[in-house]
Amino acid sequence: MLWRANSNHTATAVSMLEAGATEAGIGEIYSGPAVGLMFNLPGLPPLDPRTPDIVITPNIAVVYTGSSAKLEEHGGFAHDDTNVMMLLSNPTFTAKTITGPVETTQVAPTILWALGLDPTDLQSVQLEGTQVLPGLDSLL
Secondary structure, eight states, X not given: OBOOSSGGGHHHHHXXXXXXXXXXXXXXXXXXXXXXXXXXXXXXXXXXXXXXXXXXXXOTTOOOOSOSXXXXXXXXXXXXXXXXXXXXXXXXXXXXXXXXXXXXXXXXXXXXHHTTOOGGGSHHHHHHOOOOOTTGGGGO
């Protein structure tokens, strides 16, 4: 993730990254509206200054480090890093496999729902409209 001192120069930085993408092991480069698909739009208020101007995903097996001892990292945006499996168990549930795109932000509201609590009690659910995982009502 890259934060530019001046967001007006983001396109120039992206062009430089694209020119060296093969040598750098860059998989995808996200900037501008594409970053808004993952985060709040970057920039100064009223936009979100915490959001990076550029997000780079490396190719599989590429790790950026200055250490010769580092052999792994904590994940990123690759398919294996963003796919998670969740197993819900409750004696009142009917066994069922549900597949579909979900986000890890849905874990907390789903846990509350499974415990019979109100997910809308969570501030994040109130602010962001996060939904429980889809298809759970069919388990009851």
